Amino acid sequence: KQEVTQIPAALSVPEGENLVLNCSFTDSAIYNLQWFRQDPGKGLTSLLLIQSSQREQTSGRLNASLDKSSGRSTLYIAASQPGDSATYLCAVRAAGGNKLVFGAGTILRVKS
Amino acid sequence: SAVISQKPSRDICQRGTSLTIQCQVDSQVTMMFWYRQQPGQSLTLIATANQGSEATYESGFVIDKFPISRPNLTFSTLTVSNMSPEDSSIYLCSVEDRVGVTGTDTQYFGPGTRLTVL
Secondary structure (H helix, E strand, O other): OOOOEEEEOEEEEOOOOEEEEEEOOOOOOOEEEEEEEEEOOOOOOOEEEEEEEOOOEEOEEEEEEEOOOOOEEEEEEEOOHHHOEEEEEEEEEOOOOOOOEEEOOOOEEEEE | OOEEEOOOOOOEEEEOOOOOEEEEOOOOEEEEEEEEEEOOOOEEEEEEEEOOOOOOEEOOOOOOOOEEEEEOOOOOOEEEEEHHHOOOOEEEEEEOOOOOOOOOEEEEEOOEEEEEEE
């Protein structure tokens, strides 16, 4: 059974800092990995998707990497801003399936 | 990307009643899913809504409690039946948007329905 763990559970940083969020998964037979952002009381916004054959994806100040063999992904946020404050969720999709298995999330607070 | 709307956005219901949540997508999609997010927890898949056939439920979820309809490629409903306070959660609809030959298979989520059961 796939299990996804995110570390840290919560993070508070001053504006302008670069930061890294970590995601690990127990079964390396994945189809892809997706990073989402969730604002309080809202739905999920897809940030980045990495296929199992890829090593990283970039979008603006966000960079996500994937090391499938070791079961790890990181989300790097450069020059953090207060608007980045949200819960960040990592989800993996198993090879041959459609179901996303989510981590518990990292609650990020960027202080101005 | 797909634009997804859900109705209602939130509701407060009495124990023993049922609530039907609607999910509307602005384009035809192959896959539609229903997730639950209990307070303080992450998302759990309830079922895959199949167009023209019965939904496929995950372990721990049953059709009698969470009947699902999907009459076409842009619309689905989830009913939460005979509700109890333990059903208080955010219910989210998601869709899979296959883009091009490579098939990015990104899943997009609706804004969610916040349900409180008294």
